[in-house]
Amino acid sequence: MAHSTATLRLTVGDLRIVHPITVPSGPVEAAEVVPTLQGLVNAVVGAAAAGKTVSCRKGCGACCRQLVPVSRSEGERLLRIVEAMPEERREALQVRFAAAEAVIEAAGLGQREGRNDRELSAAYFALGVPCPFLEDESCSIHLERPLICREYLVTSPAELCAGPAQEGVTPLPVPKVSLAARGLQDDADDWFPLALLMAWRRTRPRKTARHPGPEWMQRFLRQLGRK
Ligand code: SF4
Numbered sequence: 001m002a003h004s005t006a007t008l009r010l011t012v013g014d015l016r017i018v019h020p021i022t023v024p025s026g027p028v029e030a031a032e033v034v035p036t037l038q039g040l041v042n043a044v045v046g047a048a049a050a051g052k053t054v055s056c057r058k059g060c061g062a063c064c065r066q067l068v069p070v071s072r073s074e075g076e077r078l079l080r081i082v083e084a085m086p087e088e089r090r091e092a093l094q095v096r097f098a099a100a101e102a103v104i105e106a107a108g109l110g111q112r113e114g115r116n117d118r119e120l121s122a123a124y125f126a127l128g129v130p131c132p133f134l135e136d137e138s139c140s141i142h143l144e145r146p147l148i149c150r151e152y153l154v155t156s157p158a159e160l161c162a163g164p165a166q167e168g169v170t171p172l173p174v175p176k177v178s179l180a181a182r183g184l185q186d187d188a189d190d191w192f193p194l195a196l197l198m199a200w201r202r203t204r205p206r207k208t209a210r211h212p213g214p215e216w217m218q219r220f221l222r223q224l225g226r227k
Pocket residue numbers: 063064065068131132133134135138139140141142145146149
């Protein structure tokens with residue numbers, strides 16, 4: 001398939017980003033432009049982290065027990081990643097997803113039920129449910145991790161991240177470009193917790209729009225302008 005390239009020049013927060021992008025020229029599902037969004041978020045995070053000392057390290061997975069909101073488009077991409085894994089790895093993941101889902105549903109956190117974002121996040125973190133993609137306290141899908149995982153870095157001592165109230169944790173101020181992915185397909189604030197990926201797979205919308213890659217990027221940038 002032919003590809004189209006362009007150079008994005010964006011101002012996000014205090015950052016000026018100049019970033020080359022490449023997307024399929026023809027009609028594709030939104031999941032196929034997710035790698036381009038990953039590259040853009042990496043560029044924004046890199047600019048935000050320039051000159052700062054980030055304390056996040058491989059093997060420190062405390063933040064991977066937080067609620068990770070994932071957009072529909074990223075969910076569709078992650079399902080493809082899982083489906084392409086060897087059977088043994090896929091089965092091990094299914095076991096971890098089932099365990100996480102059982103704990104989250106038993107705690108009544110599968111739905112919002114009147115909670116605001118802060119209450120939901122605090123109750124979720126208190127459960128201590130590790131992300132099913134976490135292996136040996138490291139992300140097993142590092143190159144494919146969700147956009148919001150890329151945006152969460154801290155400059156405070158790593159040991160503070162495991163505290164129940166996360167007191168003293170200082171996240172790096174990173175513009176949340178990931179939010180724009182949530183409205184990519186239907187303009188709705190469409191997300192689900194990553195740990196419920198397999199539950200979402202059972203109920204997700206089956207009809208998926210196809211648009212040329214440049215059109216998906218224009219939609220994304222329009223959403224970004226609204227955030
Ligand atoms: S996807 Fe990776 S980085 Fe994100 S919460 Fe899961 S294990 Fe952590």
